[in-house]
Amino acid sequence: MRNNKKGMEMVQVAILIAIAVALGLLFRERIMDFINATFDNLSSSGF
Numbered sequence: 447m448r449n450n451k452k453g454m455e456m457v458q459v460a461i462l463i464a465i466a467v468a469l470g471l472l473f474r475e476r477i478m479d480f481i482n483a484t485f486d487n488l489s490s491s492g493f
Contacts, residue, residue: 470477
């Protein structure tokens with residue numbers, strides 16, 4: 447019974463990772479635009 451619970455935890459972690467990767471791929475453009483804008487603002491402010 448202990449092995450079954452550990453296996454279920456691994457499945458849950460795998461599903462969460464898959465969801466995170468899918469969201470990252472879906473919003474890749476917006477994320478990159480945000481990161482680029484942030485670094486542009488930092489470099490223009492002389493940080």
